[in-house]
Amino acid sequence: MRIYADRAVAIFLVLVLWYQLSLSYGTDAVAAPAATFQRLVMLISTGFIGPHLNFTLSSWVISVLLAGVVGMSLGLLLGLHRASGLVFEPLIIAVSSLPKVTLYPMVLLICGLGQSSKIAFGFIHGVLPIMLFTLGAAREIPVHYVKTARTLGLNRVATLRRVMLPAMASGIVSGMRLGASLALLGVIIGEMFGAQRGLGFLLMNAIDINDTAQMAAVALILIFLALALNALVRLLIYVFDRHSLRSFTQLSAS
């Protein structure tokens, strides 16, 4: 219980600080909390935010799905085939420490300015952690799990589905969580150049005309999306965790 009180206090302090900053530096630098919330309400209630939100979310979801499929398959392959994993992993880590934003011009040249480039940005940001985490999870499957499955008479596919994937579940979920968050970031940054719609576009627009209330309102929406994602992942972990436990114990009992 105390923790909720602490968090409430922390949020309150942040709001106070925010208010103070808007007073000290003027609302041309920092929008006041009240004005921000007003703008937020207005954006939502007038439906203005609708198409932009739609654009961003659709790009995001597609990029996450792509990153998930590609990342997980490659990660699984590399994790299970030891030699390939050892060869490629340092390369993947090296690529993920690059400022991917510098690849943007290249992506824009290849994909053009439409939605596909935004999806590509999200993909680039999201696929690497998903790949790395899946690779790690596949590698760490305890050897005796697979041996047990074999003594129980499971074929390859059943072993993969009933033993290996559940064993990797928590690693994959961690990777997906990181990947999805970074994908959102990628999509937003991508929308900040050469886009006509999307939350990133709204943000860049607001920066260009120095509409601080809009900047803050969009930022709040983005933070909310990030929090919603984390809550969703926590829910998924709950589902996955129980599910995997059930699968494996059911197996040993049969």
Added chain:
Amino acid sequence: MSTRSHRSYDGIRLLLITSFLFLLELACQMGWVQSQVMVPPTLMVHTLWKLLHSDAMVADIAITFSEAFQALVIAVMLGMVLGWLMHRWSRLSDVLYPVLSSWYSIPVFALYPMLIAFMGLNQRPVIAIGVLMAFSAMALNMRHGLQAIPTVLNKSARVMGVRNFPFLLHVQLPAILPSLMTGFKMAATYAFIGVIMAEFILSPRGLGHAISFAYNDFDTRSMYALMLLIIIVSTSVQWVLIQIERRVLAHRATLGSL
């Protein structure tokens, strides 16, 4: 892993990279890829070489490096203090930990205009963005390091009468060194990324800006040349840090494996 297999994997990687570059070169020269989209690697290197002789470019590069370095230093110090505080006061940790662990998903660059208002249109907002991106990794690793010190080490030190400053210096600091190194590597990566990103999107100076400018100017050669430079710098820095890490942590198989 034995050094022999280590070297053969390195060899395979080198082979892969060179084949990739060779194919890319071929694709560009044969016109399979349009020249507006991609530039042959040899031309990238050539253009980079020319750029490095231009004063303006060298100035931009220097600006970026100095910004990234300052961001790293501040982020490391801030992160270490914060991590230590979170370890010391679990209530603080309860509040901050969820925030810091999802910090990467927060678009900190949205604060950039606000930072310009505070600090003026100079290097400082860029450095601030670098700090904001990097400090959370350092804080989390510092906290993790301190939490992970086996209790038996703390108890043994107490029994031997080693306390206060000698305890901090001779027990805690060496014990958390692996985590500090991990945090440092991550902070270095993110400081660099943050600075480049801030320059790319919103700054009139630096390497990130130069790339953006080249793109907008349809100067694909310079654009790719600079991207190549960033790749070279980033991988070199990572490589150096990994070597340092290997030396520093040479004898520890037991505590804090990475």
Added chain:
Amino acid sequence: MAGHLSVEQLSLTYRSAGQAHTHAFGPVSFSVAPGEFVSIVGPSGCGKSSLLECVAGLIKPTKGEVNLNGQRIRDEVPAEVGMVFQQDASFPWLTVADNIAFGLRYGREIISTERIRFRVEEALEQVGLTEFANHYPSQLSGGMRQRVSMARTLVMRPQLLLLDEPFAALDPQTRLLMGEELLQLWRQSRASVLLITHSLEEAVMLSDRVLVMSARPGLLRHELVTGWSRDRHTDITTHQDFSAHVNALWAVLREEAIAAMRMQA
């Protein structure tokens, strides 16, 4: 009266996060005479480790007193106490020699570098690790690492040596060898020893007296005097009284062990 330990009505009750009070052990009262080797055996969870940490001064007891040589131990570990734990406590970033020197270098007293080097060499010889002085713990086996901890403790010349299941993580053969070494070190150092162990054979083999603790909350249920001479070795197991002693202990401990198992279920 070097190494005279007196424990009076010691008990510990604590509250962990959001739970009710847990009565860990006590009240217990016992003493260890100077130079005596006493073991404590008891079922899991009976509070033996907490008891030992209270004796050391690492934890403050809820009630009761611990006195060493007539001086009260509160919440500071006295210089005369040394302690070896079950887990590996060697510092992985230091060599064996630097590990052993650690307490001398950064502890309570200021000792000259020369003297430190002398005492470290002496300790290395005592535990048979002289050739490994410049090795790192990661290069040593579990038994050797425990010897490092032992040497690091003994080099500080403790009057009271506290051992919390020091050999529990080792294989049975190493354990036996370490027991033999411990007897020798005990004789050489003339310290009083308070050992916690799960192994009845080990307790009877090594000790002058064995105390049996009940299941949680731990109370002293039984005391057994072995009557061995100071000059004993681990082949004392062949002595005609050995099995009788072990059986006597098990007769008491068995009930407690069953009760403890039920408590955890």
